[in-house]
Amino acid sequence: MRYAAITDRLAGLGSDKWAVHMRAKAMKAAGDDVILLTIGEPDIAAPPQLVEAAHAAMKAGRTGYSNGRGEPGFVEAIAAKYAGRSGRAVGNENVLCFPGTQTALYATMTGLVGIGDEVLVGDPHYATYEGVIRSAGATLVPVPLSPDNGFRMRAADVERAITPRSRLLLLNTPHNPTGAVLTRGDIEALGAVARRHDLWIVADEVYEDLIYSGEFASPFDAPALADRTVAVASISKSHAAPGFRAGWAVGPAEFCSRLLPLSETMLFGGPPFIADAAAWALTHASTAAPAMRASYASRAERIVAVLDRLPGVSCRLPQAGMFVLADIRRLGLTGEGFAARLLDEARVAVMPGESFGEALKGWVRISLTAPDAAIDAALVRIAAFVRRLAPGEAA
Numbered sequence: 001m002r003y004a005a006i007t008d009r010l011a012g013l014g015s016d017k018w019a020v021h022m023r024a025k026a027m028k029a030a031g032d033d034v035i036l037l038t039i040g041e042p043d044i045a046a047p048p049q050l051v052e053a054a055h056a057a058m059k060a061g062r063t064g065y066s067n068g069r070g071e072p073g074f075v076e077a078i079a080a081k082y083a084g085r086s087g088r089a090v091g092n093e094n095v096l097c098f099p100g101t102q103t104a105l106y107a108t109m110t111g112l113v114g115i116g117d118e119v120l121v122g123d124p125h126y127a128t129y130e131g132v133i134r135s136a137g138a139t140l141v142p143v144p145l146s147p148d149n150g151f152r153m154r155a156a157d158v159e160r161a162i163t164p165r166s167r168l169l170l171l172n173t174p175h176n177p178t179g180a181v182l183t184r185g186d187i188e189a190l191g192a193v194a195r196r197h198d199l200w201i202v203a204d205e206v207y208e209d210l211i212y213s214g215e216f217a218s219p220f221d222a223p224a225l226a227d228r229t230v231a232v233a234s235i236s237k238s239h240a241a242p243g244f245r246a247g248w249a250v251g252p253a254e255f256c257s258r259l260l261p262l263s264e265t266m267l268f269g270g271p272p273f274i275a276d277a278a279a280w281a282l283t284h285a286s287t288a289a290p291a292m293r294a295s296y297a298s299r300a301e302r303i304v305a306v307l308d309r310l311p312g313v314s315c316r317l318p319q320a321g322m323f324v325l326a327d328i329r330r331l332g333l334t335g336e337g338f339a340a341r342l343l344d345e346a347r348v349a350v351m352p353g354e355s356f357g358e359a360l361k362g363w364v365r366i367s368l369t370a371p372d373a374a375i376d377a378a379l380v381r382i383a384a385f386v387r388r389l390a391p392g393e394a395a
């Protein structure tokens with residue numbers, strides 16, 4: 001049988017990038033003593049009040065159809081958040097609800113770019129970006145993010161990657177997998193490039209509430225960029241609630257009205273009881289975010305303190321998010337080779353850097369979302385494994 005070209009464009013993406021994670025999960029399910037430090041699933045429960053808000057809404061009969069933009073209470077809560085943050089008028093016409101940042105990204109990309117267009121993306125980048133861009137028929141053009149600049153995107157590097165086909169600059173701040181946070185100055189310089197070349201800016205801000213060093217800045221909040229910026233986010237990370245699938249896109253009113261039919265065609269609305277809970281989340285301070293910030297910052301310090309002293313390994317503190325990167329190039333292995341052997345020989349699962357773009361060849365990403373005791377046990381195993389790999393070097 002014949003399949004549409006989109007299946008070819010996406011072949012090899014998706015689950016291939018998560019092969020180590022899948023294998024580790026299968027080993028653990030079979031009874032193996034594997035420590036998983038792969039994905040960014042919060043290790044604390046969603047706040048009980050959030051669960052209660054969803055439960056109460058279900059019991060109150062909020063189980064019917066919604067609409068393409070979103071339930072009014074949720075839409076208003078999102079508009080109020082961004083109006084408060086940016087200090088400018090943001091109304092319901094600037095908001096579209098989606099089941100998670102992922103779907104918001106998918107719809108936004110489909111609405112803004114198509115075949116032949118180029119999307120500028122920092123390299124490394126979040127694992128699904130390539131698929132989202134390719135789904136729309138566009139091409140991902142990597143913009144190198146250098147560890148020497150703390151992995152923060154530089155305007156000059158974007159400028160160098162621009163061609164007549166460039167249509168959109170995809171920013172991610174705070175950044176996965178590097179934990180970098182763009183400064184206001186970075187945003188101004190990147191915004192100036194976007195204006196000069198008439199690019200859309202899509203800002204994935206799902207980690208906004210998980211910054212532990214540095215200050216959040218967004219192109220959405222810059223008045224000069226308001227007509228070309230779409231911000232996407234969700235309560236997945238801020239409220240330790242990824243399973244709620246409650247996210248959104250905020251942007252110019254014309255963007256939202258043009259995308260509304262796309263949202264209606266894709267979804268015909270989300271669950272009203274989830275929308276009610278998410279509205280509650282946005283109108284109450286998160287108890288989950290401060291707890292996660294504290295534990296992720298301290299786990300990152302534990303990991304860097306051990307790994308950065310190992311022969312052949314360099315490791316620096318992230319500013320935000322749920323991950324630490326380790327540079328293992330001096331060990332002479334690829335990230336994939338290291339991750340596969342670490343799983344087989346030491347029963348610790350980490351993500352190969354290659355899953356996040358070419359720039360992280362020879363790096364691994366370590367998740368901070370495991371309990372302290374599991375992190376400490378994993379560090380003992382990783383240290384013994386690395387010393388076996390590099391027996392000649394001084395510890």
Ligand SMILES: Cc1ncc(COP(=O)(O)O)c(C=O)c1O
Binds near residue numbers: 101172176234235242
């Ligand atoms: C950078 C980035 N964007 C988007 C997502 C997906 O978030 P959501 O659960 O809101 O779909 C993730 C999840 O890990 C992420 O790391």
